[in-house]
Amino acid sequence: MKICYIIDFFVPHYQGGGERRLYEIAKRLVKRGYKVDVLCMKIENVPNYENIDGINVYHIGPTIKNPPYRSPLDFLKFIISVFKWLITNKYDIVDAQTFIPLIPASLCYILKIQKNVIGTIHDVSHKKDKSQWLYYGNIAYFIERFLYKLPFKKIITVSNVIKEILNKQYGIPSNKIYVVYNGVDLDLIDSVKCTNIDVNSIIFVGRLVPHKHVDDLIKAVSLIVNDIPDVKLKIIGEGIMMNSLKKLVKELNLENNVKFFGKLKEYKDVIKEIKKSELLVLPSTREGFGMVLVEANACYKPVIAYKSGGVVEVVDNNYNGFLVEERNIQELSEKIKYLLKNKDIAKKMGKYGRKKVEKMFVWDKVVEKIEKVYKK
Template sequence: MKIAVISNLFYPILKGGGEKRYWEIAKRLARKHDVHVFTLRWGNLHEEEIVERVKIHRIAPFTEELYDKKTGKRRIKPAIVFSLELLKKFDPRGFDIIECNVFPFLHCPFIKFKAMTHKIPFVLTIHEVWGGYWKQYLEGSLKGGVGIWIEKRIANSADHIIAVSDIVKEQIIDELTVPKAKVSVVSNGVDLELTKQAIKGIRTDPNKIVYAGRLVEHKRVEVLIKAMKFVLQSNSKAHLEIVGGGPELNQLKQLAKTLQLEKKITIHDYLESYADVLRIMASGSVFVLPSIREGQGIVLLEAMATETPTIGVRFPRSGVLNVIKDKQTGLLVEANSAKAIAEGILTYWNNPQLKEEIITKASNFARQFDWNNITAEIERIYHQVLSKR
């Protein structure tokens, strides 16, 4: 197959779960198929490049910041530039199938138009459904309503949709009114071999708590920082290590300083090496994801694969609920509650038998999400979609 993948962020920019997913799947598909990725050209990256047989086409240079420093939200300009450049430069002729990352939405109608014109199947990957969140994000019911309408129209334009979790699939069917038969679930994955190599010889620090991920509002990292006040009352040796950049980086550093926790909290910006992130995860005694909005939570699977027990929060329609089963593959606690997170951490520390039972179940659970298996399922769906043409 000749496959076109459309994603505004791609290798080597692997800061979020979506970018990581496309890279891991694309390089595996490229072992058997002709894979082309069309993306923005960030910074000084090469315009054309072949990496692990994946042909990368960076169609437009873009050097500005992805996030607005004042609001912490993604800026709309990259989405506009990407959409217009795709309209001008993306030639779909010769491709068997086109897969498009739904975010940041604006480019999808252009790709659908080109795919439809040349009778090429158009597949969307949806990591999360925004739905009512549009009204909060766009700060108003009217603008939010437009966002909801656009999201629904784009979803219904696809020949097939790949959702990253069962919860996202439910939202696509219920909120975006897409027929059930047009939606498949293919989860995010874990590189089990790389994880095994990366964490070899790493010793667990019994007092370390770890968070890894983007530093954006819905991740609620500030709640985890505040939880340290409660944790330290029971364990003065406790230390929190945070890995990840984003618009809230400086704000979170200031919060740690305000709470007089600078010596108890280490905050890294993005680390270039994925293996280094895995090593930090493996060195922790607990991994915490306080996020209230996740399509799945790929970082939880990664933590489970490193045999680090996890804590997530209960929040309606969060993909975390598909990954963590309370007291089985992890612990679930109340959302937006520093005290509840602290209690979850102390539950692990005070109950070593429960901790070991959860580690065993969680690591076994994570093994089924090997990227090789995920890629095989994507390939199967492509063939299924093509067979219906």
């Protein structure tokens, strides 16, 4: 079977959750005998063709200097380039990842250029809130609604919550939507050794963008400092909110409590920092799944997250972590403080989380489900 994936960017040049998911799935499909091509945007100083773990990665369309930042013209050029590629190359399966790749893939399906075209949708906005988008917030809400109504033979999404929204808000029949969770590589995670724990340390991993609400987490830490003076917050990631978050840390006199790591080059380095921490917090108001929560549980760490999107299927409240009402900074600080002060309970939650990961969120099981969708 010959499979084509379409995505804006690909690892190792961009390390988002969707990119990590696609890489883990694609390389396992290659090992199972599939021919896998990935179409993505060109990046400055990156060759137009790469072979990554047997995956044929073709960088086409416009050249992007600083992913993920692109202009509307860049999007248009990429759409045209993908469409031209799909006209001249036939595949058994075309799987387009949200957002922009959905347009040329759906067009090829409508025109019967490609027969089996799938749209993979990672998340859906649940309210008209401009902060949910990295940029173009004024029009992104409406563009999203256009994209998700495009025709595909099948839809894959990452949680039952997203499936329900696609069914009820967009009218996509339930029997066309398949839920395939994200996963982790337990062998890789277990290979990362960590001999010491940073006492009273919290970690955030993700893009520093508005809907992640790292500012809420920083404010929560400011409420904890008086009770736990040596509390530490480690922030891994970069994005448009970096300067404003650093300014907030200074305003709250938290320079000794908050450390910005920026973007770590190696995935193993991220896992090591998670292992060195006591818990992971994800105060995001838009999450289709929340892969970092699974990664933390795989490291035997409890998690705390806003009750948003697919997160509710990852976090069993009071078992492998806590779910907090969105934007409730007081409750967020109380839950963090509780786990830092009750380390035995935190360890128990971490062990429960690891068992859940082993049962539900492993890449090999994810690939088996993907194969079943493709063969249908």
